[in-house]
Amino acid sequence: MAVATALCAASAGGFAATSWGLTDLPANNPLVTGWKASTNAVLIGSTTVDYWSGNGVGVGGESSSDGQHSLDNQSGFEVALLSFDQQVRLESVRAGWTQTDSDIFVMAFTGSGALTATTSLTGGKFSNLTTRGWTLVGNYADIGTVSRSLGTTAGTFSNTYSSFWLIGAGGFSAGAGVNSGDIESGSAVAFGTCPSGSNTVCGKYDYLKLASVTGTIKSNNGGGGSVPEPGSLALAGLAFMGMVGVRRRKQAA
Numbered sequence: 001m002a003v004a005t006a007l008c009a010a011s012a013g014g015f016a017a018t019s020w021g022l023t024d025l026p027a028n029n030p031l032v033t034g035w036k037a038s039t040n041a042v043l044i045g046s047t048t049v050d051y052w053s054g055n056g057v058g059v060g061g062e063s064s065s066d067g068q069h070s071l072d073n074q075s076g077f078e079v080a081l082l083s084f085d086q087q088v089r090l091e092s093v094r095a096g097w098t099q100t101d102s103d104i105f106v107m108a109f110t111g112s113g114a115l116t117a118t119t120s121l122t123g124g125k126f127s128n129l130t131t132r133g134w135t136l137v138g139n140y141a142d143i144g145t146v147s148r149s150l151g152t153t154a155g156t157f158s159n160t161y162s163s164f165w166l167i168g169a170g171g172f173s174a175g176a177g178v179n180s181g182d183i184e185s186g187s188a189v190a191f192g193t194c195p196s197g198s199n200t201v202c203g204k205y206d207y208l209k210l211a212s213v214t215g216t217i218k219s220n221n222g223g224g225g226s227v228p229e230p231g232s233l234a235l236a237g238l239a240f241m242g243m244v245g246v247r248r249r250k251q252a253a
Contacts, residue, residue, distance in 0.1 A: 020084075021212050022210050024050055029084060032083075038076045040077070040176065044079075050069065056095065056096040059072075059080050060076075070099070070208055072169045073206050074191075079169075081120060083163060087217070088162065088165070089153075089160060090106065093210065094143075094213070098143075098209075101142065101205065102206055103142060104206070105181070106140070108134070108162040109165075110134070120164055137150060138151060139181060143208070171183075191203045
């Protein structure tokens with residue numbers, strides 16, 4: 001019985017967190033697409049995604065000489081859309097490169113209706129994303145180049161699974177849109193400004209390249225859902241056989 005229990009536990013461990021590297025390849029899971037708007041009040045449009053080995057992906061395709069070849073919020077607001085083949089609870093984000101500041105916001109699509117990587121943001125504005133099925137999971141300051149937990153393994157978002165996740169540069173407020181991510185007296189500081197007498201970070205622009213994310217795949221999630229690996233199925237079978245053997249020995253006794 002002890003062996004059977006251990007085997008069952010090993011099988012259950014097949015649903016542990018998974019890590020995904022981010023590239024600009026069309027076949028990558030998740031598919032990474034770039035989106036941008038010049039202000040919070042104009043329509044969001046698609047833009048390019050570029051990949052730098054060792055650093056990760058950037059959005060926008062601007063000249064590499066001006067520091068804007070990354071996911072950033074200078075001269076417009078940029079987000080990376082991660083489209084997974086499965087329903088995923090995103091749990092951490094890691095940047096491979098940052099400059100100046102590295103605040104991010106993370107959103108999950110929790111609305112209803114058909115959604116694809118090419119239509120999920122079409123017709124939307126940053127100011128109205130939360131009325132179009134997108135839920136703000138959180139704002140995360142100064143993530144640097146180490147893995148940053150999103151706090152989704154417990155609490156409000158522990159049951160939030162989606163195939164579509166947004167990661168944007170800066171901060172985000174529902175109903176208003178993107179901001180600097182730098183807070184003074186409870187409010188976001190305007191880009192490029194520093195309140196009089198402030199002892200906190202001013203409204204810096206954020207630049208980063210996204211290297212990887214981790215998360216948990218939702219089991220039995222229908223089309224595109226996860227399928228138990230052969231090794232997990234074998235372990236489950238052995239566990240079942242072990243329990244049958246124990247039952248037969250008890251009956252023989």
